[in-house]
Amino acid sequence: MTLPKTMKAMVTVGHGGLDKMVFHEDWPRPGPAHEEVLIHVGACGLNNTDVNTRSGWYSKAVTEATTGGAFETVNDDDPTWGAAPISFPRIQGADVCGRIVAVGTGVDPARVGERVITDGWLRDADDPGDMNKTGYFGSERNGGFAEFTTTPSSNAVAINSDLTDAELATFSCSYSTAEGMLTRAALTAEDTVLVPGASGGVGGALVQLAKRRGARVIAMASEAKHDDVATLGPDLILPRTPDNLRAALGTEKITVVADVVGGPYWPQLIDILERGGRYTCSGAIAGPMVELDLRTFYLRDLTFTGSTVIPPDVMTNLVRYIEQGEIKPALAASYPLNQLREAQAAFIAKQHTGNIVVIP
Numbered sequence: 001m002t003l004p005k006t007m008k009a010m011v012t013v014g015h016g017g018l019d020k021m022v023f024h025e026d027w028p029r030p031g032p033a034h035e036e037v038l039i040h041v042g043a044c045g046l047n048n049t050d051v052n053t054r055s056g057w058y059s060k061a062v063t064e065a066t067t068g069g070a071f072e073t074v075n076d077d078d079p080t081w082g083a084a085p086i087s088f089p090r091i092q093g094a095d096v097c098g099r100i101v102a103v104g105t106g107v108d109p110a111r112v113g114e115r116v117i118t119d120g121w122l123r124d125a126d127d128p129g130d131m132n133k134t135g136y137f138g139s140e141r142n143g144g145f146a147e148f149t150t151t152p153s154s155n156a157v158a159i160n161s162d163l164t165d166a167e168l169a170t171f172s173c174s175y176s177t178a179e180g181m182l183t184r185a186a187l188t189a190e191d192t193v194l195v196p197g198a199s200g201g202v203g204g205a206l207v208q209l210a211k212r213r214g215a216r217v218i219a220m221a222s223e224a225k226h227d228d229v230a231t232l233g234p235d236l237i238l239p240r241t242p243d244n245l246r247a248a249l250g251t252e253k254i255t256v257v258a259d260v261v262g263g264p265y266w267p268q269l270i271d272i273l274e275r276g277g278r279y280t281c282s283g284a285i286a287g288p289m290v291e292l293d294l295r296t297f298y299l300r301d302l303t304f305t306g307s308t309v310i311p312p313d314v315m316t317n318l319v320r321y322i323e324q325g326e327i328k329p330a331l332a333a334s335y336p337l338n339q340l341r342e343a344q345a346a347f348i349a350k351q352h353t354g355n356i357v358v359i360p
Contacts (some may be wrong), residue, residue, distance in 0.1 A: 001040070001101055003029065003101065003102065004029060005028070005029055006025075006026040006027060006028060006029055006211040006338060007025070007026075007027055007028075007029045007146055007147035007360075008024065008025055008027070008146065008147050008360055009023075009024050009027035009091050009145065009146035009147070009337075010022070010023050010024075010092075010093075010145040010146070010337055010338070010340045010358075011023075011024055011027065011089045011090070011091055012054050012088065012089065012090050012091070012092050012243070013088055013089050014088050015054065015055065015056040015070070016054070016055070016056075016070040017055070017069050017070045017072075017076055017339045018068070018344060018345060019341075020070075020230055021054070021340055021341055021344075023336075023337070023338045023340070025255075026145065026232060027091075028152045029124060029147075029148050030142065030148060031102070031104075031150070032102055032103055032104035032107070032150050032151065033104050033150070034104050034105045034106050035104060035105070035106040035125075035152060035153050035154075036103075036104040036107070036150050036151060036152055036153060037100045037102070037103050037104070037107060037109055037111060037116075037150065037151060037152075037153050037156045038101050038102040038103070038148060038149075038150050039095075039096060039098040039099065039100055039101070039116060039118075039144075039149050039150070039151065039156060040098050040099050040101045040147065040148055040284075041096055041098040041144050041146060041147055041148060041149055041360050042096075042097050042098040042099070042165030042166075042167070042168075042359075042360075043096075043097050043098075043164075043165040043166040043334070043358070043359050044093040044094075044095055044096050044097075044143070044144035044145055044156060044169055044337075044357060044358055044360075045094075045095030045129045045169040045170050045171075045172065045173065045174070045201075045258075045355050045356070045357045046093075046343060046344060046347045046355070046356045046357065046358070047094060047095060047173040047174065047201065048066060048202075048260075048283060048285060049094065049136065049138070049139065049173065049247070050092045050093060050094070050138060050344075051068045051223070051347065052066060053064060053068060053086060053092065053139055054068075054092065054127060055067070055068055055069060055071060056070070056071045057071065059071065059073070059074045059311070061074055062074060062268045062288075063287070063288065064287065065285060065286050065287040065346075066165075066284075066285045067348065068344060068347075068348035069205055071217060075085065080300035080353075086139060087141075090138075090139075091138070091142040091143055091144075091145050091146050091149070092138040092145055093137060093138045093143035093144035093145035093146070093149075093170070094118065094120040094131060094137045094139075094142050094143050094144065094172060094173050095117075095118065095120070095144065095169050095170070095172040095174075096116075096117065096118040096137075096143070096144035096149060096169065096172070097115075097116070097117050097159075097165045097166075097168035097169040097356070098111060098115075098144075098149075098165065098184060099114065099115050099116070100112055100113065100114045100115065100116060100156060101113075101148075102145050103153070104153075105155045106153075107179070108280065111153070111156075111158075111211055111338065113158070114156070114157060114158045115158065115159055115161075115311050116157055117157055117160055117169070117171060117282075117319070118137055118144065118151055118154040118155055118156060118157070118172055118310045119137075119154075119155045119156075119157055119172070119174050119176070119315040120136050120137040120138070120155075120172055120173055120176070121134055121135075121136065121137075121155075121309060121310060121312075121315075122134060122136060122137060122140060122141065122152065122155065123134040123154075124310065124319035125152075125154070125254070128132075128312050129312065131309045134309050139156065141324055143336050144359065145337060145340060145358065146262075146337075147337075147360040148177075149236050149255070153184070157315055157316070157319050158319075159319050159322065159323065160323055161322055161323055164209075165359075166331055166334050166357045166359065167329035167331050168322070168329070169355075169357045170201065170329045170330060170331050170354065170355035170357060171205075171318060172254050172315075172330065173201075173320060173354055174200075174201035174202045174204075174205045175205040175208075175209065175287045175318055175327065176310050176314050176315055176318055177205070177260075177283075177307070177310070178202050178205035178206040178282075178310075179205075179209050179257070179310070179314050179317065180211050180282065180309075180310030180314050180317055181202075181206065181258050181280045181281075181282050181305075181307045181313065182206070182209055182210060182213065182258065182280070183307075183310070183311060183314065184280050184305040184306075185258065185278045185280040185305060186255050186278070186305045187213050187215055187216070187256055187258075188213060189213060189214030189215060190215075190255075191215045191216070191255045191256050192215065192216040192217075192218065192252060192253055192254055192255055192256070192257070193206075193210045193215050193216070193218070193254070193255070193256040193258055194220065194249075194256070194257045194269070194272070195207055195210070195217060195218065195219050195220065195222070195234070195258050195259075196220045196240075196251070196252045196257075196259050196260075196265075196269065197220065197240075197259075197261040197285065197333070198219035198220055198221045198229050198232070198234065198261055198352075199221040199222065199225040199228065199229050199235070199348065199352075199353040199354075200260065201223070201330070201355040202260045202282065202352060202357075203219070203255045203260060204229070204232050204326050204330045204353070204354055205227070205327075205330075206235065206258045207219055207232040207233065207234050208232055208327045208328070209234075209321075209327065210258070211233050211234070212321065212327060213314040214254075216235050217233070217234040217235050217236075218234065218235065218236045218237075218240045218252060218254070219232070219234035219236070219238070219357060220236060220237075220239070220240055220241075221239075221240055221353075222239070222240045223240075225353050228353035228354070229353065232330065236252070241265050241314050243318070245268040245271075245272055246268075246271065246272050249272060252330055253274050253277075254272050254273055254274060254277065255273070255274050255276075255277050255278070256277065256278050256279075256280065257269050257270070257272075257273060257277070257278075257279045257280070258280050259279065259280070259281045259282075259283070260281070260282055260283030260284070260285060261283070261285055261286045262281070262283070262284030262285070262287055262288060262290055263284065263285075263286025263287035263290070264286070264287065264294075265286065265292075266290040267290070267291055267292070267293070268294065269294060270293075270296055270297070270302070273300065273302055274300075275300045275301055276300070276301045276302070276303075277300065277302055277303075278302070278304075278305065279302060279303070279304045279305070280304075280305045280306075280307055281304070281305070281306055281307065282306070282307045284342065284351050285328045293312075295331060315319070325358040328354065329354075329355070330354030330355055331354055331355060331357065332352035332353055332354040332356050333346065333352060333356050333357075334356075334357050334358070334359055335356070335357075335358050335359070336358065336359055337359060337360045339358070339360045343356050343357075344360050
């Protein structure tokens, strides 16, 4: 294709509300540097990282639930997940599906034309296992809320699938986050896993990926979404926040809790874990500040794992699962790129089941 000099892009200009995202019709198109590729974006998914970074929620000065609005108490020294200031302007968006249309030096020209999805984790090429040397696509470098984007060649993962670009754009962040959590928790077919927030992007991915491992899966979601959640294949669905979770579970023995919700309900999630159980977490959309009785933690021999930087092989495995039809997309809605504000407002409202994407 003939590459234009400019492109459409939604550009985040600072921390704050939805008004901090500004649409441009003639933003300079990037070009691939050494060992990078240029991707013509077919679709880009939304995720909580984009919302939290824009709003400043990652600052330790913020103790509220994720809302997507501006936080007046944000500490400018630590407003990102990486505990370092982000630079603006920034094109966010980590979940790209598209085609490679140009390559930089050091990349095989035969890659032009490949259909790819993006691995969001930017790693040190000489030391890919060092978590301290990682960044995130759409945070530490420009991402996919644009017609074109560049990324290291190793982060553009070729995929062969009949799914649409919009469907494929639902996988990168949500499903890799979920698979990373289950990997950290060492989930097996011997486990019963409880998944709060199962109607969300990561929650729904947790349900599917846990079932793929052969585990028994108990999902929690608002009752209005139970029919949608049922299509993901959980063994049992409970209300979002039962008054007495232990009673609601009956004879179920929970060995793993996979959580991205947190908030005031969190103590009940910990209390129902079996002795030797594991709690894994990669989010706190209902609030980051929780109350823990340390006696529950140590007397029950529990293991807690945080999960942010995923093992390098997770995305490779995820693409294989997609290509083999072992997991399916949960596409809730598509919006044009110039309506990203409206798309994020819908994403924040959490009335949907699954993932939302934008189309340049």
